Amino acid sequence: MSDARDEFDLALKPTWCPGCGDFGILSAVKDALTTLAISPHEALVVSGIGCGSKLPDYMHANGFMTLHGRPLAVATGAKLANHALHVIVVDGDGDAYGIGGNHFIHTVRRNPDITHIVEDNQIYALTKGQYSPTTPQGKVTTTSPEGAIERPVNPVALALAMGATFVARGFAGEPHHLSGLIQLAIRHPGYALVDVLQPCVVFNRAQSYDWYRQRIYKLEETGHDARDPAAAGTVAREWEERIPIGVIYAEEGVPAYEAQLPALQPGPLTARAGPSATRFEQLIARFR
Amino acid sequence: MVQPQLDDDICDAVQGRASLPGKAEATELVQGVLQALAYVLPPEQIAAACACLPGDLHWCLRCGPATPDPLIDSELFLGWVMSSLETTGGSDRTLGGEDPLASLAADEARYRVQLVLEELWRRMDAEQARACAACLPPGLADAVDPRRRK
Ligand SMILES: Cc1ncc(C[n+]2csc(CCOP(=O)(O)OP(=O)(O)O)c2C)c(N)n1
Numbered sequence: 006m007s008d009a010r011d012e013f014d015l016a017l018k019p020t021w022c023p024g025c026g027d028f029g030i031l032s033a034v035k036d037a038l039t040t041l042a043i044s045p046h047e048a049l050v051v052s053g054i055g056c057g058s059k060l061p062d063y064m065h066a067n068g069f070m071t072l073h074g075r076p077l078a079v080a081t082g083a084k085l086a087n088h089a090l091h092v093i094v095v096d097g098d099g100d101a102y103g104i105g106g107n108h109f110i111h112t113v114r115r116n117p118d119i120t121h122i123v124e125d126n127q128i129y130a131l132t133k134g135q136y137s138p139t140t141p142q143g144k145v146t147t148t149s150p151e152g153a154i155e156r157p158v159n160p161v162a163l164a165l166a167m168g169a170t171f172v173a174r175g176f177a178g179e180p181h182h183l184s185g186l187i188q189l190a191i192r193h194p195g196y197a198l199v200d201v202l203q204p205c206v207v208f209n210r211a212q213s214y215d216w217y218r219q220r221i222y223k224l225e226e227t228g229h230d231a232r233d234p235a236a237a238g239t240v241a242r243e244w245e246e247r248i249p250i251g252v253i254y255a256e257e258g259v260p261a262y263e264a265q266l267p268a269l270q271p272g273p274l275t276a277r278a279g280p281s282a283t284r285f286e287q288l289i290a291r292f293r
Numbered sequence: 294m295v296q297p298q299l300d301d302d303i304c305d306a307v308q309g310r311a312s313l314p315g316k317a318e319a320t321e322l323v324q325g326v327l328q329a330l331a332y333v334l335p336p337e338q339i340a341a342a343c344a345c346l347p348g349d350l351h352w353c354l355r356c357g358p359a360t361p362d363p364l365i366d367s368e369l370f371l372g373w374v375m376s377s378l379e380t381t382g383g384s385d386r387t388l389g390g391e392d393p394l395a396s397l398a399a400d401e402a403r404y405r406v407q408l409v410l411e412e413l414w415r416r417m418d419a420e421q422a423r424a425c426a427a428c429l430p431p432g433l434a435d436a437v438d439p440r441r442r443k
């Protein structure tokens with residue numbers, strides 16, 4: 006296993022703080038791809054901007070660091086152009102649910118075959134500790150000196166409300182379990198959210214490894230039926246005292262966006278012959 | 294297997310060696326390292342480690358998954374200790390945020406992990422201690438070598 010995982014390894018050492026949950030997420034992504042026998046050239050890892058969004062730099066695969074909040078748009082374009090590519094988006098909670106919140110909502114309901122891994126540390130870490138959409142109410146940060154006023158976004162409940170076909174939550178402190186979730190998400194033929202509880206040992210010292218350990222429990226050990234929307238809705242709202250990790254919801258049989266797009270019925274762009282040289286010249290000439 | 298009987302409490306020993314201000318800090322540190330170990334040691338080594346520690350610390354070693362997590366690396370292991378260390382130096386007025394000290398704190402974290410592990414190994418049968426050390430994430434032994442402390 007570890008030999009194969011080496012395929013995705015780079016000599017480059019991540020610049021994350023020692024102890025950062027992003028190390029666990031990186032290991033889990035590499036392990037999931039290895040276990041599914043996906044080669045580096047068959048995977049595209051797209052990110053935004055943030056500590057967690059540096060992840061594509063630290064693994065050997067196709068990578069695309071986009072603008073802050075825009076990875077889902079770029080990933081959707083890549084998937085439409087090349088259906089064979091395994092497209093994985095990795096970004097922070099600020100990127101995914103804040104500045105990229107609109108893309109999140111519409112990508113969920115569009116259902117392209119993309120795996121979305123959100124490194125949810127409940128803070129803007131790269132920019133040194135401003136409150137994010139998932140920061141707990143009342144938390145003091147540099148931009149909420151008297152405590153965050155807003156109620157936090159519940160990303161898994163929001164995804165369910167928008168009609169997500171696969172919703173899971175993992176814990177960066179248990180990368181092996183997380184790898185299993187990412188494998189299921191990659192195999193799911195549609196948009197798949199994996200929200201990852203990610204300790205940030207510098208700017209969010211409340212939600213530590215120990216804090217999560219005291220609260221998380223595994224859905225697969227409870228007999229939770231991930232095909233039942235009502236049961237999914239109930240566990241999606243659990244937080245604070247007990248926090249479920251595992252597959253919250255999985256719906257089969259919903260065709261992916263790219264399979265339904267009329268313009269792509271002749272096949273993805275990569276499977277079609279490009280315009281001839283003459284046609285290309287004519288096109289250029291029109292704009293001269 | 295004969296366990297060496299050490300009179301001193303592991304938290305007291307760690308407090309002294311790490312120059313921590315109080316027992317509470319030392320206990321938090323010991324608990325952090327033991328919890329990290331709970332995620333990487335197999336049941337046999339967990340049992341061996343428990344046998345040489347006071348009962349009120351056993352929960353720390355028994356809080357992990359049923360089987361060790363092979364994907365935990367030396368950096369992730371440190372996370373359990375980093376949360377108990379000061380990693381920001383207060384407000385950075387030029388940039389409006391906290392001033393991270395994490396890279397400096399990391400050296401201290403590695404050093405403290407080393408101390409706790411040494412104290413734990415001292416309390417264990419040598420063979421068991423070697424077996425436990427062999428289960429640590431690759432690179433951790435080098436990373437926590439105090440000679441590498443800056
Ligand atoms: C359009 C734009 N706005 C703001 C920024 C500044 N910025 C960079 S990263 C970031 C937040 C990062 O938070 P998150 O996405 O949660 O990632 P983390 O660093 O916590 O992993 C912000 C506000 C930017 N780079 N681009």
Ligand code: SF4
Pocket residue numbers: 020021022024025026027056057126130131204205206207208395
């Ligand atoms: S600041 Fe937080 S999220 Fe960023 S690398 Fe450090 S621990 Fe990780």
